[in-house]
Amino acid sequence: MAAISNSIAFLGPLGTYTHEAALFFAERLGIEDPDLVACASFDEVFDCVDRGRTAYGVVGKENSLEGPVTATLDNFAFRSGAVILGEKVVDIHHCLVLHPDAQRADITTVASHPQGLAQCRRFLNENLPGVATIAVASTAESARIAAADPSVAGIANALAAQLHGAKVARTDIEDHLGNQTSFALIGRPGSAPQLTGPRTKTSLALFLQVDRAGSLSMILSEFSYAGINLSMIQSRPTKQQLGDYMFFLEFFGNVNDPAVTTCLNCLRMKLREVKVLGCYPVE
Template structure:
């Protein structure tokens, strides 16, 4: 998962993209419905576990129904369901399939705060796929800029001057030193397109680090 329609970017995924040698080759949008699972009854639940994003996406419902219950983030919704041993007072927030796989009873279905709760997933691979002329593309990259006035504007000008549409800009601490940031940029087009390639070459002159994360088909959610 890279971002959610209500909670925004998945920060750990952004960090992994910087560190990884894999390329993004596709994106998938999935409608997410969260459910509450436990062997314990609703009034016996003393702790609710899930991924931090899932807990946030159900925040209003949890405050209304479990205001005094401990909320514990874990590495995945699947791990949360696994931790629900019989009658231990632990409940998990996860998708319906996770509950079915681990055979944990469902207490409540559809507990996410927003009905239109969509998560965007990225598909990564060792090698990029050949470009097709039959589809439109989206390209993701990450840059690090010098700490000076107008640095971000200078980084974006190569795209605007060529009419290239930027569809996302996200900042994230680089963790190399305090107050140093990576900027994640998505634009419409393939990095092999002549104008995009020119923009990227110009961008390199205005940043200390640039990594192309991948060009992939720009499909939209239904």
């Protein structure tokens, strides 16, 4: 069954930061009334795209505090044929959200996603000392729980509070300023370019022929010779045997640039596989 052209899968429920990124991509794509499909995991988002249930998907790539999203990397490397069509960096601003009639003194429990709790630990220790915390599936889910229970506070964004009927008691409660997450718009291979931007980024997955000394140095030297500055490098286990790794790399440049083409062709002669995950515009 062909995917509806305005359909976008994202990590639900409504009000997650992935939902926020999906709304951004819908606007950039010129989709006025997007069919947003909430998924329980990033694995499900990839499945929706790969199986044609949706035309697009939105997945988290990397957080400035927690690092790469490994579920996304593993899908790109081992499970999915989807490619990256665009990228959006979302500023992460956590809010303390409450039941509309609740006061701070009513709170006996704070609920949120584990990362939300971890990223607001200082605020909780200073403002809600001794209050129990519980982990839930998403920050948006914590807003839904808080909206229904005056004794529970959630840590979520303002969008989640609005959608689920909770009130925002405090804004910007995260411990670290500059907390950001990059999200990728994904689609099936061959999808026509839909977005434009001042710069182009390329994402790669590289698989070694054999694990031997100097393999990473050899890879990096090819980019150095071509004058390509890498913006990200991350190793992941191949899931074949202990100590067997592959690499993800990103850089600003287009696969059609002569220097990039030469670099990738040299790598293809030395590696088992050079998988281009996407060549896409960024802001």
